[in-house]
Amino acid sequence: MEVVLQNLTKKFPSRDRKKREDVVAVDNFTFTIPDGKLIGLLGPSGCGKSTTLNLISGLIKPTGGRIFFGKDDVTDLPPENRGIGLVFQNYALYPHLTVKQNILFPLENLKGKDKLSKSEMLAKAYEAAKLVQIEELMERKPGELSGGQQQRVAIARALVKMPRVLLLDEPLSNLDARLRLQTREEIRRIQRETGITTIFVTHDQEEAMSISDMIVVMKDGVVQQIGKPQDVYDSPANLFVAKFLGTPPINLFEGQVKENRLYIGEDAVLKIKGVEEQKVFVGVRPEGFRLQEDGPFCCELSGIEVMGRDISVVSRNKASLNASIRAIVGAEHLGKIGGGYVGDADPDRSEEGVFTGESAPVEEKAVATPVRFALNPGKVFLFNRETEERIHFEV
Amino acid sequence: MRKKLAESGLKGWLYLLPAILFLGVFMVYPLIDVFIYSFEEGYNSASQTYFGVGWYNYSYVLHDPYFLQAVKNTFILVIITVPLSTGLALLISVGLSSIKPLRELFQTIYFLPYVTNTLAVGLVFMILFKKTAYTDGMINLLIQLFGGSSVDFIDGPYWAKMFVLCLYTIWVVMPFKILILTSALSSVNQVYYNAAKVDGTSKLRTFMRITLPMISPMIFYLVITGFIGAFKAYSDAVALFGTNLNAAEMNTIVGYVYDMLYGDSGGYPSYASAAAIILFSIVLTITCINLLISKKNVHY
Helix, strand or coil: CCEEEEEEEEEECCCCCCCCCCEEEEEEEEEEECCCCEEEEECCCCCCHHHHHHHHHCCCCCCEEEEEECCEECCCCCHHHCCEEEECCCCCCCCCCCHHHHHHHHHHCCCHHHCCCHHHHHHHHHHHHHHCCCHHHCCCCHHHCCHHHHHHHHHHHHHCCCCCEEEEECCCCCCCHHHHHHHHHHHHHHHHHHCCEEEEEECCHHHHHHHCCEEEEEECCEEEEEECHHHHHHCCCEHHHHHHCCCCCCEEEEEEEECCEEEECCEEEEECECCCCEEEEEEECHHHEEECCCCCEEEEEEEEEECCCEEEEEEECCCECCCCEEEEEEHHHHHHCCCCCCCCCCHHHHHCCCCCCCCCCHHHCCCCEEEEEEECHHHEEEEECCCCEEECCEC | CHHHHHHHHHHHHHHHHHHHHHHHHHHHHHHHHHHHHCCEECCECCCCECCEECCHHHHHHHHCHHHHHHHHHHHHHHHHHHHHHHHHHHHHHHHHHHCCCCHHHHHHHHHHHHHCCHHHHHHHHHHHHCCCCCCCCHHHHHHHHCCCCCCCCCCCCHHHHHHHHHHHHHHHHHHHHHHHHHHHHHCCCHHHHHHHHHCCCCHHHHHHHHHHHHHHHHHHHHHHHHHHHHHCCCHHHHHHHCCCCCCCCCCCHHHHHHHHHHCCCCCCHHHHHHHHHHHHHHHHHHHHHHHHHHHHHCCC
């Protein structure tokens, strides 16, 4: 089912009586969620993503705008008539009912011509349970299940009525790291198998990127960018989106465009075309750095973190807006870097109490070791200093 | 090692000593004493002597028409007031939780009887219900207004007196129940109601299948304490009908125990003890039945 949001707005009255202004949780949303896709609503806490989900579910009423499921205008329908399944952040399983009773609960509410016989209900409940692989837990109470199992039960309960749209509110936030990986694949699989349009909310960009067909990045109630995860990552619309996506995060610098060259500090790092001379913010993805002995971009090496497949070169630069610059390069470069091993791989060093968990401090060395990079232009983004909008350039 | 363990055990007992001493002297010893008294036949409290040991005290008490009247009164009181007060309190609490404005004001009003002196409340009830030479009382005036004939609720027929006693008891015990139930209701996580709403659950079904099970431990607590409290009723009857409850046919079991000890016909600690033990076994039985029922219906 296609979900269309049209100028959707939600304002909450301000708690502070002196301030008359309402709090705008969702500001004039217009976008279309295509049928049968998995969509991630992504943003920092307080950005209005849960409010958006609740507006789609019907648990809260919008201040303005319309919501369509396919051709149907559902804006004024109560939640039960919209044909949605909702999985709550803490699952909201009824603790006094068994798993089976929990899954049956929505079916038992059906009235009139939709009413099902006992055996039909059981068949549907077992079908949903099979989909999420919890058939053997049907007689247990939610308190006797692990977090991941509870999550599956919650999904089964949301799916049992075959909703038109499945909504998941922070579905993975209550799970530990390993289970999170497993469960997100599970959500992806269930969505593929059922083909139900699924919208989920998360603040974890990795989570959203990994399983969504499309992500919607939000900030302060305003949509920043909508697109396929890779497209959004490769081409962020503004500084916020660039900063929000990617681990390790993007490296930001104060820079300047002068005479068709991009300067970071004193270094002319790239030759570029099509940009007026101005001061800019420069964002460089960690994988956009290339170690090169005569590279144009010079930084002070402060440490190296070994991650097995890659190494992360931690360095500093005066123009950097972050505390340190993080560049990810292949592990084969390990021997070539001046300082050699400086990271947490050295056990003696960490015992001296100077180890900060991030990287070894630069004070350890009397003279800072310089490290030089060349930049991959496809991984470099320029942003306007005032509007923080992306400035496109050509090489 | 073993010695150390023994020592630490001893230490534990030492810490418990004040509580054990206190409970032993003021609870356990009197209980045992009452039990012994109840079997001592013809006990004389002045000379501290008795004739023999046996079941005579129980036989006397169980054949005493005043005691049987008291048992009947107590049971009627329990059976009417416990379910009614709990049910009404639940209704009022649900009402209170579903309104927003003036909620605190109403909560305060409903809680007032709890902090009001029993005898003062009794006096107010007397004024409302009592028929005197000068006036028939507020309630009777109301009855007359609607075309009924006035009834003497305080010195009149048995059912009228029992009605006032039950009404009074319900009114007195409700505030505490409302307090407990409103807090129980507000502790039910809103997310369950949202989940029910998304699933299209009707209001009634939400209440029966979600709210009630979720607050069932508190309801159970109220029912158990309600039963015990009602079985021990005494001061309420005194507040309404004075100290000569036997004459008013409004005595309760605890009232009978008092009368046997201190009343005009008093001075029989053996009979009082036997009556007290009978009450104890009644309360014990009812509580056990309650616990058995609760196993199925209370969800922790």
